[in-house]
Amino acid sequence: MEKLILSEQEIVNALCLFHAKFKNVQPQDVEVELMYDDDAGFTAEAYVNGQMDLYNTVNFITAIRLYIDEQLNRDSMSARIVLDLHDEEGIIANVEF
Numbered sequence: 001m002e003k004l005i006l007s008e009q010e011i012v013n014a015l016c017l018f019h020a021k022f023k024n025v026q027p028q029d030v031e032v033e034l035m036y037d038d039d040a041g042f043t044a045e046a047y048v049n050g051q052m053d054l055y056n057t058v059n060f061i062t063a064i065r066l067y068i069d070e071q072l073n074r075d076s077m078s079a080r081i082v083l084d085l086h087d088e089e090g091i092i093a094n095v096e097f
Helices: 008-023 057-070
Strands: 005-006 031-039 043-049 050-054 080-086 090-096
Touching: 005 008, 008 031, 008 043, 008 050, 008 057, 008 090, 031 090, 043 057, 050 057, 057 080, 057 090
Parallel strands: none
Antiparallel strands: 005 090, 031 043, 043 050, 080 090
């Protein structure tokens, strides 16, 4: 089984790409803030033109799958994706193919 770790920056990039598709804007026009809370889990706020949208853990996984498909040219449906809060690296995604 092949393993891949996506950094916090790659997760931000994935959410920017995902959000940009739905807002019909360029990914560089999207600002994303990642968060973790014991009760809510992994969440993110995505901003475009002052408008904020909230993403939950399911949205994270969906955005990462899109990123894997489009940016890494891999089959994301065969991937097992687990989000993790790392002390030094922040929020990361462990991906197994």
